Amino acid sequence: MxxxxxxxxxxxxxxxxxxxxxxxxxxxxxxxxxxxxxxxxxxxQLEPLMVVKRDLHREPFNPDKLLRGLMLATEKRPINHELLRKFAYSFEDENPTHEITSEEIGRRAMLFLKPLDEVAYIRFASVYREFDSLERFIEEIKGLKDQ
Structure with missing residues (x-):
């Protein structure tokens, strides 16, 4: 190594x-x-999980890449990093097929973060959903308050 x-x-x-x-x-x-x-x-690793990107090209799933995104979203937040690691590495074990879309990965990550920490959820959502305006960002925050 x-x-x-x-x-x-x-x-x-x-x-x-x-x-x-x-x-x-x-x-x-x-x-x-x-x-x-x-x-x-x-x-x-029996057969690699492939990620179907938005432009439809495929690449092997890299849990470290997801973990980096989760770590950035939870930076300076009271969240156990081992919990993030377990979540990121669970995709290969829990996915019944050998392909997953990047949108599905982002959706699952947001569902995972939402009950843990709303600030981390918004941080992750701002990158994943590619907010193009302040209004979209505010709508997402209001959606959290309404729940």
Missing amino acids: KCPYCSSADTRVINSRPSDEGASIRRRRECERCGRRFTTYERA
Whole structure:
């Protein structure tokens, strides 16, 4: 495994343990060159989940990409990051087909965030729904107040 800090290929596993109820293995690693530690997750991948984008091209689902979006939306909010990680990595396990649209991913993420934190929900919605005006943004906020 290549070190994310110095790009050295000389890393060693310090600790391994099951994660996500046995669906993955969490490994703590240490770089032999720079001495920094980092965590990796190993999962079995039978057939990759493909994301159908708005322009209809397909790309492999990357849970880290979704997790980054969720982390940005929840920045400085009182939300457990492990909960976000579990949600992002659940798409591959819960999807009955091998394809999912980017719109469906965004819709599920918004449904996940809405009861957790309204501010994070609005932050995520502002990117996902591509608000083109202040009025659309205000409508979304009013929709939250009405519920």
